Every structure is written in structure tokens, then in C-alpha cells.
Amino acid sequence: xxxxxxxxxxxxxxxxxxxxxxxxxxxxxxxxxxxxxxxxxxxxxxxxxxxxxxxxxxxxxxxxxxxxxxxxxxxxxxxxxxxxxxxxxxxxxxxxxxxxxxxxxxxxxxxxxxxxxxxxxxxxxxxxxxxxxxxxxxxxxxxxxxxxxxxxxxxxxxxxx
Amino acid sequence: xxxxxxxxxxxxxxxxxxxxxxxxxxxxxxxxxxxxxxxxxxxxxxxxxxxxxxxxxxxxxxxxxxxxxxxxxxxxxxxxxxxxxxxxxxxxxxxxxxxxxxxxxx
Numbered sequence: 379x380x381x382x383x384x385x386x387x388x389x390x391x392x393x394x395x396x397x398x399x400x401x402x403x404x405x406x407x408x409x410x411x412x413x414x415x416x417x418x419x420x421x422x423x424x425x426x427x428x429x430x431x432x433x434x435x436x437x438x439x440x441x442x443x444x445x446x447x448x449x450x451x452x453x454x455x456x457x458x459x460x461x462x463x464x465x466x467x468x469x470x471x472x473x474x475x476x477x478x479x480x481x482x483x484x485x486x487x488x489x490x491x492x493x494x495x496x497x498x499x500x501x502x503x504x505x506x507x508x509x510x511x512x513x514x515x516x517x518x519x520x521x522x523x524x525x526x527x528x529x530x531x532x533x534x535x536x537x538x539x
Numbered sequence: 540x541x542x543x544x545x546x547x548x549x550x551x552x553x554x555x556x557x558x559x560x561x562x563x564x565x566x567x568x569x570x571x572x573x574x575x576x577x578x579x580x581x582x583x584x585x586x587x588x589x590x591x592x593x594x595x596x597x598x599x600x601x602x603x604x605x606x607x608x609x610x611x612x613x614x615x616x617x618x619x620x621x622x623x624x625x626x627x628x629x630x631x632x633x634x635x636x637x638x639x640x641x642x643x644x645x
Contacts, residue, residue: 379546386554393558393581397565405577416584419551420607423595428607432587435611440580440618447573447622451629470564477560504604512605519612526616533623 382422389415406444413437427504544596551592558585572625572635576618583614 392415396408417433420426500507508516558581565578587607594603629635 382547383550386550390554390557393561393584396577396581397561402571402573405574409577409580412581412584416588419588420591423547423551423591424600425591425594425604425607428587428591428604428611431608431611435615436580436584439615443618443622444573444577447625450626451573451635470567473560473564473567477556481556500599500602502598502601504601504608507601507605508608512609515605515609519609522613522616526619529616529620530623533620533627 382419385415385419385422389419402448403445406441406448409444410437410441413440424502425504548592548596551588555585555589555592558582558588570637572628572637575637576621576625580614580618583610586610 389412392408392412396405396412399405399408413432413436417429417437420429420432500511562578562580562582562585565581566575569575569578587610590603590607590610591600594600625635628640632640634640
């Protein structure tokens with residue numbers, strides 16, 4: 379239990395660093411760190427396959443995409459950087475207050491509807507669920523990946539002048 | 540819900556909500572398109588954690604893992620295509636600041 383708590387705190391600190399750091403490249407690395415900690419949490423929640431996907435794809439591939447995109451664009455000027463540093467601390471501070479208030483309201487049991495949910499049991503093996511019960515999802519994934527490939531081919535194509 | 544599950548549920552669900560808040564804040568506060576994309580990523584992390592937590596609490600980890608794997612595949616494709624769109628925007632406008640994207644007007 380203590381390990382879970384430490385991991386949750388580490389996850390939130392990594393996400394906070396991602397959000398608050400000034401440099402974009404550090405933000406991308408913070409995102410990779412957040413994904414890595416989340417992968418450990420998923421593993422501890424009895425979801426090893428999801429954890430492997432999270433670690434390999436979200437902590438590995440997506441930061442590479444971000445770093446590539448960042449390296450192909452230019453950095454902020456020093457003046458713009460200073461302005462951004464000043465501006466962002468005061469913005470949307472009330473967002474957290476709203477969330478806390480909504481949480482307090484929802485935690486009062488009188489406000490929560492007592493909906494009887496049907497008990498649904500699926501096999502705990504993800505391979506059986508994916509290949510035997512949700513095989514249409516796999517077709518959808520293939521279609522989405524193909525759409526992504528076509529999108530990348532078109533977007534990254536050099537325009538002949 | 541058993542006391543053991545309750546001990547797991549509340550910290551994890553609070554973390555998922557805080558991730559959601561951080562992602563929303565990042566999307567709202569920034570004018571940089573790449574930062575907005577990173578904010579969306581953090582929002583998706585919160586959703587992932589919440590889905591897996593629901594599976595753990597209800598004992599349907601197989602189903603939720605299948606959902607999360609599908610989510611991750613879609614997430615990657617969105618990020619790649621959005622990265623390409625951002626590069627196209629940069630090539631055309633020499634900026635990825637949303638305030639300077641005037642060419643989208645009518």
C-alpha cells in the first residue's frame with residue numbers, strides 16, 4: 379500500500395513537472411517519466427499487458443514524436459519566454475478550487491444516485507478478451523493505424539516548388 | 540467494496556482526477572500547439588488510470604486492458620497526425636503560437 383502511495387505521488391509530481399516546466403523539451407521528457415510511472419502503477423493494478431503497451435508506446439514512442447516535432451520548430455525568444463513565465467502562474471488557479479468543491483459535493487452520499495449496476499464478468503485474460511470477444515476492436519485498430527500512416531505520408535510530404 | 544479495495548480506490552481515483560485537472564490547465568493556459576498536445580496526453584493518462592482502476596475494482600481486468608490497448612493505439616495515431624499538422628502549420632506560418640494563426644480566418 380505504501381508503495382502504491384509513493385508511486386501515485388511520483389506520478390503527480392512528474393505530471394506537475396511536465397505542466398510547469400518552462401522548456402518544451404523538458405516537458406516532453408516529463409511526459410515520458412509520467413508514462414513510465416503510470417506503467418508501474420498499471421502493473422501493480424494487475425494489468426501487465428496494458429503496462430507493457432504504456433511503457434513501450436507512451437513512454438518510448440510518443441516522446442520521440444514530440445522531440446522530433448520540437449526539433450523541427452524554433453525555440454521561444456527570451457522575451458516571450460519571460461512573459462510566459464510571468465503569465466502562467468496566475469491563470470486558471472480556480473480550476474483546482476472548482477474540482478475540490480465538486481469532489482466535496484459528490485462525496486456526500488445523498489447526491490449520488492443509487493443505480494444498481496448489473497454484474498458483468500469477463501475473462502481476466504486480456505488475450506481471450508481481445509481475440510475472442512473484441513476482435514472487431516482489432517480491425518478498428520488496424521484501420522486507425524492505416525489512417526495514421528496515410529495521414530503522416532500526406533502531412534510530411536515535401537511540396538515540390 | 541471491501542476495505543482493501545477502498546484503500547486502493549480513493550488515492551488512485553484522486554490521482555486520475557488531478558491528472559485530468561493538470562491536463563485541462565495545460566490545454567487552457569498555453570498558446571503553443573505542442574504544449575496543448577502534451578496537455579491532451581496528460582488528460583489521456585488520467586483516463587487510462589481510471590479505466591484500469593475500474594477494472595481492478597470490479598475484477599474485469601481483461602476487459603479494461605483490452606480497452607486501454609485500443610486507447611493507446613488511437614492515442615499514438617492522434618499524436619503522430621497532430622504532430623504532422625503542427626509541422627504543416629509551422630511551415631506555413633513560421634509559428635506555432637495559436638494567436639498568430641491568422642490564415643484560418645474566413
